[in-house]
Amino acid sequence: MSEPEKTLPLDGWHRARGARMVPFAGYHMPVQYEGIMAEHLWTRASAGLFDVSHMGQLIIAGPEAEKGLESLLPADLAILKDGRLRYSLLLNVEGGIIDDLMITRRGEHFYTVVNGATKYGDIEQLEGRLPRTVVVDHVKEQALLALQGPKAVDALSRLVPGVEELGFMTGAAFEIGAARAWISRSGYTGEDGFEISIQARDAETVASLLADQEEVKPIGLGARDSLRLEAGLPLYGHDLDYATTPVEADLGFAISKRRRAEGGFAGWHRIMKELAEGPIRKRVGLAIEGRQPVREGATMVDAEGNEVGKVTSGGFSPSLGAPIAMAYVPLAYSMPGTSVSLASRGKIFTGIVTPMPFVPHRYHRKGGPK
Amino acid sequence: MSVYYTKEHEWVRIEGDTATVGISDFAQGQLGDVVFVEVPEAGRVVAKGGEAAVVESVKAASDVYAPVGGTVTEGNQAVVDEPSLVNTDPEGEGWFFKLTLSDAGELDGLMNADQYKEYCGTL
Numbered sequence: 001m002s003e004p005e006k007t008l009p010l011d012g013w014h015r016a017r018g019a020r021m022v023p024f025a026g027y028h029m030p031v032q033y034e035g036i037m038a039e040h041l042w043t044r045a046s047a048g049l050f051d052v053s054h055m056g057q058l059i060i061a062g063p064e065a066e067k068g069l070e071s072l073l074p075a076d077l078a079i080l081k082d083g084r085l086r087y088s089l090l091l092n093v094e095g096g097i098i099d100d101l102m103i104t105r106r107g108e109h110f111y112t113v114v115n116g117a118t119k120y121g122d123i124e125q126l127e128g129r130l131p132r133t134v135v136v137d138h139v140k141e142q143a144l145l146a147l148q149g150p151k152a153v154d155a156l157s158r159l160v161p162g163v164e165e166l167g168f169m170t171g172a173a174f175e176i177g178a179a180r181a182w183i184s185r186s187g188y189t190g191e192d193g194f195e196i197s198i199q200a201r202d203a204e205t206v207a208s209l210l211a212d213q214e215e216v217k218p219i220g221l222g223a224r225d226s227l228r229l230e231a232g233l234p235l236y237g238h239d240l241d242y243a244t245t246p247v248e249a250d251l252g253f254a255i256s257k258r259r260r261a262e263g264g265f266a267g268w269h270r271i272m273k274e275l276a277e278g279p280i281r282k283r284v285g286l287a288i289e290g291r292q293p294v295r296e297g298a299t300m301v302d303a304e305g306n307e308v309g310k311v312t313s314g315g316f317s318p319s320l321g322a323p324i325a326m327a328y329v330p331l332a333y334s335m336p337g338t339s340v341s342l343a344s345r346g347k348i349f350t351g352i353v354t355p356m357p358f359v360p361h362r363y364h365r366k367g368g369p370k
Numbered sequence: 371m372s373v374y375y376t377k378e379h380e381w382v383r384i385e386g387d388t389a390t391v392g393i394s395d396f397a398q399g400q401l402g403d404v405v406f407v408e409v410p411e412a413g414r415v416v417a418k419g420g421e422a423a424v425v426e427s428v429k430a431a432s433d434v435y436a437p438v439g440g441t442v443t444e445g446n447q448a449v450v451d452e453p454s455l456v457n458t459d460p461e462g463e464g465w466f467f468k469l470t471l472s473d474a475g476e477l478d479g480l481m482n483a484d485q486y487k488e489y490c491g492t493l
Contacts, residue, residue, distance in 0.1 A: 036429060037428055226428055291406050316405040316427075
């Protein structure tokens with residue numbers, strides 16, 4: 001990390017609760033409390049509280065913000081209603097992914113949450129490539145919490161009456177305790193849940209309020225990673241990077257219908273071609289035979305031992321009790337049920353291409369299609 | 371019976387010329403939930419400091435090195451079948467393998483329990 005290690009608003013709060021802290025994205029972050037397995041299963045069964053204050057919270061404003069952002073993201077922002085979120089991708093001119101993000105129309109501006117490790121680069125890109133009338137404000141004094149799991153709604157609605165009315169991928173302003181909060185029904189675990197943006201000075205109070213609910217335990221980054229892997233959600237810098245397009249990453253859902261028809265976003269010529277003809281390689285899920293995990297960096301090999309693909313995330317799935325992975329494989333190997341050979345730790349493993357998510361999503365969708 | 375420790379967090383218990391090897395309680399705590407263990411087969415000859423076994427937690431893979439050289443007499447099938455034994459009883463039922471010690475002199479330089487405890491305190 002080129003950035004010096006900095007302290008997040010809940011640093012002391014985590015330490016007081018016995019978290020093991022590790023350097024991550026330029027900060028000290030809690031990797032685990034009681035153990036990744038227990039925290040993972042608790043989140044799937046009840047509710048987990050995650051501190052994701054390292055992520056970048058940006059406000060993008062100005063009369064040309066919508067049009068400017070549509071030149072960098074493949075999302076249809078014109079039809080994005082107030083208080084609604086979209087998952088989108090910041091693209092370079094070759095159609096590669098600079099970052100993945102959540103964007104919300106919030107009144108007169110767009111509220112965007114980007115990855116912690118990439119936020120400064122994203123801001124540079126946005127400031128350099130958006131019209132000069134568009135202002136990008138990095139809201140550094142905000143903390144961000146995520147409350148995830150089937151009982152998240154029970155715990156949060158006790159503190160924030162009315163929050164249960166939010167549908168998946170919508171957000172609104174609320175009060176929690178005496179603190180002002182922007183709360184959306186979204187997350188990175190595949191479970192129902194919420195993301196809660198609050199002022200840094202309120203972070204300890206709000207985190208304690210949430211953690212005091214009987215359904216809730218604080219959860220570290222370790223379980224956040226195993227939860228998102230089971231949910232089939234890519235992690236930037238591992239499963240996505242500058243050289244990877246949304247089509248290769250199997251994120252075609254993030255390229256809106258109108259944008260496919262009209263184009264006009266960074267890299268769209270390449271992306272349209274890949275949509276029409278298929279990409280050379282594709283991100284797939286793999287169920288690994290046996291018990292030993294195959295991790296990031298393992299290679300996929302063909303019958304002659306040539307490297308033809310790579311594992312970008314891999315580990316042991318606590319929910320399934322078996323190893324799982326994400327990998328980029330040649331298109332011909334991307335059909336579910338296909339067997340692939342993986343070289344890892346001096347051995348050959350067998351992976352079976354498996355539809356993702358590995359563990360079904362349980363989002364709270366309100367009426368109508370997503 | 372004496373127990374020694376390595377800087378790589380293996381323990382080795384000596385009974386006659388039989389050495390039993392595992393990873394320390396400190397090591398299992400650092401690794402977290404163990405989900406996979408690979409142990410050497412009987413008959414394999416391992417050198418002091420050589421890779422002898424593998425232990426993987428949810429988050430990472432680690433090699434287990436032989437604290438002393440010798441011929442493996444038994445790998446612990448119980449930890450292969452139930453890797454969480456490494457977490458629940460690391461210095462007992464969670465042992466990895468036994469070997470016949472080839473050179474008792476190789477025990478020189480290993481730490482005793484007190485020295486190892488002090489060493490962990492510096493990490």
